[in-house]
Amino acid sequence: MKINKRAIIILTFTSFLISCASNEKTPENSEQTIKQKPTSKVELLAAEKFENHYVIQNNSSNTFALCVNKIIGSDHLFRNAINYFIYDLSNEKLIHEELIASGNVKWLNDHQIQITIIPGIVKGDEKGEGKPAAYIYDVKLKKKIISKIRLPGIKDSE
Numbered sequence: 001m002k003i004n005k006r007a008i009i010i011l012t013f014t015s016f017l018i019s020c021a022s023n024e025k026t027p028e029n030s031e032q033t034i035k036q037k038p039t040s041k042v043e044l045l046a047a048e049k050f051e052n053h054y055v056i057q058n059n060s061s062n063t064f065a066l067c068v069n070k071i072i073g074s075d076h077l078f079r080n081a082i083n084y085f086i087y088d089l090s091n092e093k094l095i096h097e098e099l100i101a102s103g104n105v106k107w108l109n110d111h112q113i114q115i116t117i118i119p120g121i122v123k124g125d126e127k128g129e130g131k132p133a134a135y136i137y138d139v140k141l142k143k144k145i146i147s148k149i150r151l152p153g154i155k156d157s158e
Contacts, residue, residue: 041087041092042056042065042067042087042089043056045067045085045087045094046067046069046085049067049069049083049085050067050069050083053069053070054067054068054069055067055068055069057106057107058089059107059110059111059139060107060109060110061110062089063088063089063090063110064086064087064088064089064095064111064139065086065087065089066084066085066086066087066105066106066107066113067084067085067086067087068082068083068084068105069082069083069084070082071083080101080102081099081100081101081102082099082100082102082103082104082105083097083098083099084097084098084100084105085097085098086113086137086139088139095139095142096137096139096142098115100115100117101117101118101119102117102118102119103115103116103117103118104116104118108136111138111139111140112136112137112138112139112145113136113137113139114134114135114136115134115135115136115137116133116134117133117134119133
């Protein structure tokens with residue numbers, strides 16, 4: 001019986017493709033960390049709103065919590081949206097919630113959060129409109145205290 005070299009190459013290549021396709025990641029062997037069952041009220045709220053796709057950051061005095069959910073590359077209205085909320089740990093209340101198209105949310109100090117918004121496609125005739133905009137939310141006052149701040153390293157184009 002004569003074995004055809006072409007048939008051997010095709011079978012080897014097909015076997016390779018099948019073995020690669022059957023080695024996709026599953027929740028059991030993925031690199032994602034599986035969160036424990038939520039225990040605190042802020043974790044329960046975060047799990048309810050964002051399932052297991054969130055990060056909780058407390059302020060330095062552990063009186064407020066910032067919960068951030070990054071929706072990267074989704075079919076959502078915005079491509080890299082960030083959904084976040086601020087939770088008052090002492091009163092166990094949600095005090096602020098927002099969805100931004102793209103950007104960053106972080107603690108600036110013990111009672112202020114900086115929200116940076118990165119715009120999408122900007123036309124060339126818009127002066128300075130394409131620069132990231134940022135504002136500060138004060139958790140004690142429960143309002144935006146600075147509507148726009150200038151970010152370091154970005155010059156005005158006037």
